[in-house]
Amino acid sequence: MIEKTGIASLEQVKQEFPDKVVLKKPKAIIECYKEIPCNPCHTSCPFEAIYIPEDINVRPKIDFDKCTGCGICVYNCPGLAIMVTQIKDGKIAMRIPYEFTPLPEVNQTVYVVNRAGERISEAKVTRVQISEKQNKTALIAIELDEQYLYEAITIEVHHGS
Amino acid sequence: MRQAEVVIIGAGPAGLAAAKPLLDVGAEVTLIDRSAMLGGQLTKQTHMFFGSEKQHASKRGIDILKLMVEAIETYPNLTVLTETTVVGLYADKVVSCVKDDHYFKIQAQYILIAAGASEKSLPFENNDIPGVYAAGAVQTLMNVYGVKPGDRVIMVGSGNIGLIVSYQLMQAGVQVPLLLEAADTISGYLVHASKIRRLGVDIRMNTSIKRALGETSVEAAEIWQLDENWQGIEGTETIIPCDTICLSVGLAPLTELLQQAGAEVKYVRELGGHVPKINQHYETSLDAVYACGDVAGIEEASSAMISGHIAGIEIALKAGYTVANANDILPRLRHDLRNLREGPHGEKIRIGLKKLGVA
Ligand SMILES: Cc1cc2nc3c(=O)[nH]c(=O)nc-3n(C[C@H](O)[C@H](O)[C@H](O)COP(=O)(O)OP(=O)(O)OC[C@H]3O[C@@H](n4cnc5c(N)ncnc54)[C@H](O)[C@@H]3O)c2cc1C
Ligand code: SF4
Ligand code: SF4
Numbered sequence A: 001m002i003e004k005t006g007i008a009s010l011e012q013v014k015q016e017f018p019d020k021v022v023l024k025k026p027k028a029i030i031e032c033y034k035e036i037p038c039n040p041c042h043t044s045c046p047f048e049a050i051y052i053p054e055d056i057n058v059r060p061k062i063d064f065d066k067c068t069g070c071g072i073c074v075y076n077c078p079g080l081a082i083m084v085t086q087i088k089d090g091k092i093a094m095r096i097p098y099e100f101t102p103l104p105e106v107n108q109t110v111y112v113v114n115r116a117g118e119r120i121s122e123a124k125v126t127r128v129q130i131s132e133k134q135n136k137t138a139l140i141a142i143e144l145d146e147q148y149l150y151e152a153i154t155i156e157v158h159h160g161s
Numbered sequence B: 001m002r003q004a005e006v007v008i009i010g011a012g013p014a015g016l017a018a019a020k021p022l023l024d025v026g027a028e029v030t031l032i033d034r035s036a037m038l039g040g041q042l043t044k045q046t047h048m049f050f051g052s053e054k055q056h057a058s059k060r061g062i063d064i065l066k067l068m069v070e071a072i073e074t075y076p077n078l079t080v081l082t083e084t085t086v087v088g089l090y091a092d093k094v095v096s097c098v099k100d101d102h103y104f105k106i107q108a109q110y111i112l113i114a115a116g117a118s119e120k121s122l123p124f125e126n127n128d129i130p131g132v133y134a135a136g137a138v139q140t141l142m143n144v145y146g147v148k149p150g151d152r153v154i155m156v157g158s159g160n161i162g163l164i165v166s167y168q169l170m171q172a173g174v175q176v177p178l179l180l181e182a183a184d185t186i187s188g189y190l191v192h193a194s195k196i197r198r199l200g201v202d203i204r205m206n207t208s209i210k211r212a213l214g215e216t217s218v219e220a221a222e223i224w225q226l227d228e229n230w231q232g233i234e235g236t237e238t239i240i241p242c243d244t245i246c247l248s249v250g251l252a253p254l255t256e257l258l259q260q261a262g263a264e265v266k267y268v269r270e271l272g273g274h275v276p277k278i279n280q281h282y283e284t285s286l287d288a289v290y291a292c293g294d295v296a297g298i299e300e301a302s303s304a305m306i307s308g309h310i311a312g313i314e315i316a317l318k319a320g321y322t323v324a325n326a327n328d329i330l331p332r333l334r335h336d337l338r339n340l341r342e343g344p345h346g347e348k349i350r351i352g353l354k355k356l357g358v359a
Helices: A010-016 A040-044 A072-076 B013-024 B040-044 B061-070 B135-144 B160-171 B190-197 B256-261 B301-318 B326-340 B344-356
Strands: A027-030 A082-088 A091-098 A109-113 A119-129 A138-145 A154-156 B002-009 B029-032 B078-081 B084-089 B094-099 B102-113 B117-119 B132-134 B152-156 B175-180 B202-204 B207-213 B220-225 B238-241 B244-247 B251-253 B265-268 B273-276 B289-291
Touching: A027 A072, A040 A072, A072 A082, A072 A091, A072 A138, A091 A119, A091 A154, A109 A138, A119 A154, B002 B013, B013 B029, B013 B040, B013 B061, B013 B301, B040 B061, B040 B135, B061 B301, B084 B102, B084 B256, B102 B301, B117 B135, B132 B135, B135 B160, B135 B244, B152 B160, B152 B207, B160 B175, B160 B190, B160 B244, B175 B207, B190 B202, B251 B273, B256 B289, B265 B344, B289 B301, B301 B326
Parallel strands: B002 B029, B002 B102, B029 B078, B102 B289, B132 B244, B152 B175, B152 B244, B175 B202
Antiparallel strands: A027 A082, A082 A091, A091 A138, A109 A119, A109 A154, A119 A138, B084 B094, B094 B102, B117 B251, B207 B220, B220 B238, B265 B273
């Protein structure tokens, strides 16, 4: 139970994903499971794809038709509750928010972890995006096997050698 | 004795937000804070804030603070007294202060208390040995002075502060293997809990600390499970090695000054302890003495800023100034504040304010 562990169940996670066909294009996946007074995802999206009404406690609702997968909401969300995912050729390309230093480098192999913090796979970093406007939240792009679609949530950078 | 038109005690988000409308109308404002830096709790918040964009959500606390200070620092009618502690407050609006062992008094016409809150402690065996810290102290060490409190920290308390400080510890390279919560559900925002859970922090409900182990400093924590009455269950003890135990078990409003001056206070558990009875203008039971922010009930920086903004305008109006568009701004601010307090996490505040008779 997420209220006791912080770990969302597989059913909860799946509910936030669109049909796999939709994921041929990159889409933001929002995992904000409980009402909180918060709305930067809504106000930061340049395509008006995320909606939170006047009562900012209402959970964000995404319109996958409008979402371009640009990733702007990902680094604006203080809950680090959004990632961008795409399925291509049996692989998933994910962009996740990352706030640890040193940042991984492109082509570096990193661990992929699940919502319980367990290592489930390894993946190669394909892109590292950090700019002034991202305000210290980097976007890390990784590519991994499609089977981890509902499991992969963040990365762990190997330390030492 | 020094004279001041408006004295604001506490330069956190509430006090800073209150200063602006007063300075705008030309009031002479004296802003007092006991620390060297303005900003209160914001000085140690390196994380992105949640909340509404209107209150700068998604910016980092320290950057919000910079904006708030820049908005007021150039006013000639502002006097700032840092490293100055207010040690006494009297109903005739005399404020006594200490700076560098030097004691002085200020006669004010209006006073706003925005002193924030202090951290609660937790009684357990050995809780006075080095290595047992309050979460705020840990944050100050790390984020203000760049010092790691230890290498392996057990966090006690699953409110937003415990969750966020755990994350910041890990960002500083400190291990946080475990976070304990006495209640049966996580009390802070689930997004913050999930953020640390995926980094490997074991979050355990119905669990607390029995005692700290260690001769001269913390070497381990003995933890145990709690029953539904929050009593430890014998036989469930386990010993977890660590060098730091970080307590994040709540905040209590700093109402001592108000009590000393004779303002009416009431104990409201949902608001964190003793809070001043204020009316809808943020005025306490003492004439021309106001209170806002965490000192009037533990909430958030976003709500502290709004309540400060309202209190500043209310004081300006009471002092006879004309505040441009006050009739538009005040209802809008009150609406924003109500809006923040909607939803399940605002329930405590709503109940608390009702008990206090202000909502
Ligand atoms: C770890 C952590 C994370 C948080 N994250 C968020 C967040 O993401 N979003 C959010 O909205 N809120 C957040 N908050 C809450 C927020 O920081 C507080 O609610 C807010 O700072 C309260 O503002 P305030 O101005 O009332 O009090 P404070 O910020 O506490 O300021 C009070 C000031 O008064 C001064 N003072 C007190 N007594 C005296 C005295 N006798 N003489 C002189 N000066 C005095 C103090 O030095 C202090 O500077 C967080 C808090 C913590 C601890
Ligand atoms: S990824 Fe871009 S388009 Fe999609 S919801 Fe986020 S900000 Fe909007
Ligand atoms: S910004 Fe993030 S935490 Fe805030 S409401 Fe949107 S998804 Fe939830």
